[in-house]
Amino acid sequence: MNGIRMWLKKIKKHLGILPSLVFMLIMFWAGILNSIKAMFNFNLLREIVFSREFIVSTKYTLRLSLFSILSVAFVSIIGIFILYLLSINLSEEKLKKIRVLTLFPMYIPYILAGYMFSLILSQSGIISTIVYKLGFIENLSEFPALVNEPRGYSIIFTYAWKASPFIILMVFPNILRINKDWMDVARVFGVGKFYFFRKIVFPLIMPLYISSLFIVFAHILSSFEVPYLLGVTYPRTLSVLAYEKYARNSVSNREVVLVMNGIIIFITTLIGMIIYYSNKSLREGTELELEK
Amino acid sequence: MLGIFVFFPFIPLLIGSFSSVWRFGDLLPTKFSLSAYEYIINNNFTLSSIKYNIIISYSVALINLILAMPASYFLARTESALKKIYIIILFAPLIIPPLSSILGIHFNMIMYGLTGNLLGIILVNVIPSFPYVLLVLLMAFRNFPSSLEEAALIDGVSKYSIYRYIFIPLLIPNIVVASTISILISLSEYILTFLIGGSKIITLPILMFPFLSGGDKNIGAVYSILFIIVNILALLLFEFFIVLAIKRYSRIRI
Amino acid sequence: MKKLVFLILSLVILLSCGKKLEQKDVFSMSWDEIKANAKGQEVSITMWGGSKEINLYFDNFIAPNLKEKYGVNLRRVPVTDIREATNKMLVEAKAKGKAGSVDVIWLNGENFHFVKNNDLLLGDINSILPNINNVDKIALASDFGEPVEGLEAPLGQANFIMISNIKNPPTNTKALKEWLKNNKGRFTYPNSNDFVGNAFIRTIAVDILGRTDFQVEDMKPVWDYFNEIKPYLWREGKTYPESSERLSDLFSSGEVDFTMSYAPSIVENKVATGEFPKGTSAFVFDVGSFTNNHYLTIAKNTKNPEASLVFINYMLSEEAQSEKLKSSVWGDGSVLRSLQKVYFEPQLEELGPKITEDIKDEWNKNVAQKN
Numbered sequence: 001m002n003g004i005r006m007w008l009k010k011i012k013k014h015l016g017i018l019p020s021l022v023f024m025l026i027m028f029w030a031g032i033l034n035s036i037k038a039m040f041n042f043n044l045l046r047e048i049v050f051s052r053e054f055i056v057s058t059k060y061t062l063r064l065s066l067f068s069i070l071s072v073a074f075v076s077i078i079g080i081f082i083l084y085l086l087s088i089n090l091s092e093e094k095l096k097k098i099r100v101l102t103l104f105p106m107y108i109p110y111i112l113a114g115y116m117f118s119l120i121l122s123q124s125g126i127i128s129t130i131v132y133k134l135g136f137i138e139n140l141s142e143f144p145a146l147v148n149e150p151r152g153y154s155i156i157f158t159y160a161w162k163a164s165p166f167i168i169l170m171v172f173p174n175i176l177r178i179n180k181d182w183m184d185v186a187r188v189f190g191v192g193k194f195y196f197f198r199k200i201v202f203p204l205i206m207p208l209y210i211s212s213l214f215i216v217f218a219h220i221l222s223s224f225e226v227p228y229l230l231g232v233t234y235p236r237t238l239s240v241l242a243y244e245k246y247a248r249n250s251v252s253n254r255e256v257v258l259v260m261n262g263i264i265i266f267i268t269t270l271i272g273m274i275i276y277y278s279n280k281s282l283r284e285g286t287e288l289e290l291e292k
Numbered sequence: 293m294l295g296i297f298v299f300f301p302f303i304p305l306l307i308g309s310f311s312s313v314w315r316f317g318d319l320l321p322t323k324f325s326l327s328a329y330e331y332i333i334n335n336n337f338t339l340s341s342i343k344y345n346i347i348i349s350y351s352v353a354l355i356n357l358i359l360a361m362p363a364s365y366f367l368a369r370t371e372s373a374l375k376k377i378y379i380i381i382l383f384a385p386l387i388i389p390p391l392s393s394i395l396g397i398h399f400n401m402i403m404y405g406l407t408g409n410l411l412g413i414i415l416v417n418v419i420p421s422f423p424y425v426l427l428v429l430l431m432a433f434r435n436f437p438s439s440l441e442e443a444a445l446i447d448g449v450s451k452y453s454i455y456r457y458i459f460i461p462l463l464i465p466n467i468v469v470a471s472t473i474s475i476l477i478s479l480s481e482y483i484l485t486f487l488i489g490g491s492k493i494i495t496l497p498i499l500m501f502p503f504l505s506g507g508d509k510n511i512g513a514v515y516s517i518l519f520i521i522v523n524i525l526a527l528l529l530f531e532f533f534i535v536l537a538i539k540r541y542s543r544i545r546i
Numbered sequence: 547m548k549k550l551v552f553l554i555l556s557l558v559i560l561l562s563c564g565k566k567l568e569q570k571d572v573f574s575m576s577w578d579e580i581k582a583n584a585k586g587q588e589v590s591i592t593m594w595g596g597s598k599e600i601n602l603y604f605d606n607f608i609a610p611n612l613k614e615k616y617g618v619n620l621r622r623v624p625v626t627d628i629r630e631a632t633n634k635m636l637v638e639a640k641a642k643g644k645a646g647s648v649d650v651i652w653l654n655g656e657n658f659h660f661v662k663n664n665d666l667l668l669g670d671i672n673s674i675l676p677n678i679n680n681v682d683k684i685a686l687a688s689d690f691g692e693p694v695e696g697l698e699a700p701l702g703q704a705n706f707i708m709i710s711n712i713k714n715p716p717t718n719t720k721a722l723k724e725w726l727k728n729n730k731g732r733f734t735y736p737n738s739n740d741f742v743g744n745a746f747i748r749t750i751a752v753d754i755l756g757r758t759d760f761q762v763e764d765m766k767p768v769w770d771y772f773n774e775i776k777p778y779l780w781r782e783g784k785t786y787p788e789s790s791e792r793l794s795d796l797f798s799s800g801e802v803d804f805t806m807s808y809a810p811s812i813v814e815n816k817v818a819t820g821e822f823p824k825g826t827s828a829f830v831f832d833v834g835s836f837t838n839n840h841y842l843t844i845a846k847n848t849k850n851p852e853a854s855l856v857f858i859n860y861m862l863s864e865e866a867q868s869e870k871l872k873s874s875v876w877g878d879g880s881v882l883r884s885l886q887k888v889y890f891e892p893q894l895e896e897l898g899p900k901i902t903e904d905i906k907d908e909w910n911k912n913v914a915q916k917n
Contacts, residue, residue: 016362031396124799507596
């Protein structure tokens with residue numbers, strides 16, 4: 001009798017999250033069950049992991065993703081700082097308008113963004129033409145190859161352009177709140193804007209910043225449209241490799257695709273766990289600092 | 293200066309929409325025409341696809357908000373050993389590559405009888421967008437001082453009223469951010485909508501993408517501009533209405 | 547609590563009673579019966595959606611005529627890559643007894659091979675279509691080496707051509723190599739996964755090996771050739787365009803001097819819009835031009851087999867085919883004997899699907915990955 005009551009109480013406690021769980025389980029997890037099963041095909045796993053194509057692709061993917069995420073981090077931090085400076089002086093209305101504008105890259109899907117950058121950065125693109133008109137180059141082949149080349153410059157550029165607004169969007173409401181709470185205190189103590197940003201704002205938004213970066217990173221690892229459009233024939237990123245196998249249209253290839261995706265998931269989870277644990281200690285450290 | 297960085301890739305697109313010829317060495321295209329615009333305006337699908345897109349993305353945003361509100365509250369406030377598992381269940385779409393999930397989801401949707409209709413498309417679009425909405429609201433609740441709700445609870449206010457009069461109005465900026473992300477994601481969704489929509493429901497991405505990858509560039513450019521405008525308008529409109537609705541619902545004087 | 551569970555369960559059961567497929571057996575009906583049933587039905591045509599001209603042809607010419615003559619409503623479903631649709635068909639077929647979302651689909655080659663081998667097609671539709679008697683026999687026999695067996699009806703014809711605006715372009719492998727040495731970086735070809743790129747590789751192979759019945763194992767001299775010319779290619783052969791459309795982009799923006807295609811009409815069309823520079827023309831290698839057909843076929847689990855048949859039959863009519871032939875409309879080669887013209891000689895028949903598949907991997911291994 002008591003047991004049922006306790007059980008009911010427990011359900012009541014979890015009631016809020018129940019609909020979301022049910023929804024995700026029915027819609028998403030039911031769908032990937034087969035994929036998860038297929039991932040544990042160990043023979044296939046061994047075959048794939050030790051193939052030259054796969055190893056080269058993994059190294060390339062990790063390197064490219066790393067550079068991409070670093071550039072996203074860099075650009076977004078600058079963006080955050082600029083908006084932070086603006087937020088101190090400008091009214092909330094104006095800030096909202098500026099924010100909507102900065103989010104412009106987010107209104108554009110990745111495929112479109114990749115396509116636009118290929119138009120601009122290619123050797124026959126507008127920047128190349130401008131440089132040519134200015135007399136720096138004689139013909140289009142002298143313009144550096146930024147699209148469809150192994151270093152993946154246009155890929156990194158596209159990600160930086162498109163993902164930074166997302167990070168800024170995630171982090172920004174917090175900055176506004178921090179400003180509201182602490183700015184006056186800081187002013188009383190005569191703290192400068194930059195110092196305030198460095199010592200207080202940045203550490204406070206750090207966990208959210210890192211989490212958002214991780215989400216973008218996971219997305220970069222598993223998405224194929226941008227490297228497909230702007231990348232090279234060889235080496236290919238893991239996601240493009242998987243897509244190609246899938247598009248080859250034979251049913252047996254499907255399992256290869258699922259295994260490859262399984263490996264991508266594994267890498268992402270690994271990095272996620274690393275970030276989670278370092279984030280935890282970071283957060284605790286910051287909180288201790290703040291109490292001081 | 294920020295504006296330049298944000299906008300500059302867009303300009304060649306804009307100019308390119310008026311022409312099909314733009315070669316190296318020419319600062320501007322050599323031939324201009326409105327033929328691409330004509331094609332799109334005259335096309336039967338254009339208007340109906342925009343209509344579908346908006347219906348779908350608004351519904352998805354609302355469902356996301358309704359699901360994520362209590363879920364994020366739970367994750368932010370309640371203690372439970374099961375939390376870690378819940379987080380994995382709910383945030384998984386963020387790290388699982390689309391190819392792995394799409395096939396299985398499609399098959400299941402057929403079995404559930406949810407293909408070829410609007411409901412199916414709406415439900416399936418919730419999947420990729422829900423984790424983001426959940427994340428935004430989760431962060432919102434974490435930074436929300438619990439003293440407010442504790443005070444209310446002590447005063448004997450019901451849970452429902454706490455939501456209505458305290459959480460929702462105070463979280464308006466976060467709700468706006470969350471719905472923005474949700475709408476952006478569902479508006480751009482191509483492959484899921486294509487698979488689940490059967491051949492009945494055509495959205496703007498379905499019309500647009502063939503032109504972007506290997507089709508007529510001119511038309512691709514015009515569709516892209518149309519798409520961006522639809523995005524911006526849809527977002528602004530939704531933000532306007534939801535803020536209005538919340539303010540009325542929580543009886544805040546405007 | 548129990549009531550809730552019961553409610554949910556019944557809802558799920560109700561939902562999973564999706565659209566059941568009740569299909570009449572069209573193979574036992576007379577053509578008049580089929581026409582009568584088709585009246586008022588809606589049929590969807592799933593096809594590549596990236597061409598304004600083709601879209602307009604179907605929307606503004608075929609659809610109104612179909613409605614007027616036969617009472618059939620045509621719906622065009624655009625896709626970015628027809629493989630999306632064939633994969634969709636595969637998943638839908640697994641749900642036995644449920645109606646599929648594809649009625650008529652436009653495809654050929656490896657995609658036909660895919661749907662045929664996975665048993666996704668309605669059946670021998672060519673035996674029912676009255677207009678099939680006017681169609682050229684070769685198109686009816688095989689599709690990229692895969693026997694048609696009446697499963698798909700030819701829609702049009704394609705020829706593999708080279709396109710350039712330079713005078714006296716090279717027309718065989720020797721001449722090409724010479725030209726490349728003198729014009730570094732001005733030529734490339736799509737990679738082997740692309741339809742057109744694969745055809746180019748095959749054309750070179752036929753030239754080098756001197757025959758058309760080779761296997762992929764015989765292709766070492768071909769790989770050697772491709773590796774030898776690498777340093778003279780665009781981007782020094784370190785990367786290749788993903789598709790012929792990308793290659794045409796490079797051509798129209800002036801980065802290279804050649805492109806290639808299976809659709810000869812694009813030359814006239816793109817010169818008219820200015821995308822291709824004036825003086826661009828099509829030419830064919832000495833060994834010949836691969837010629838193939840593209841087809842329309844019907845999915846097994848279609849809800850509207852009668853309307854699909856009527857539609858395809860109309861596409862085989864003189865009216866539809868001659869309109870399609872016009873360059874201003876589509877410029878696609880006709881499959882009717884009465885309208886056929888030979889555009890490019892000599893005509894090479896497509897090699898089988900196996901060699902095309904094998905080339906995809908082998909080119910990657912022996913050429914692309916060698917650095």
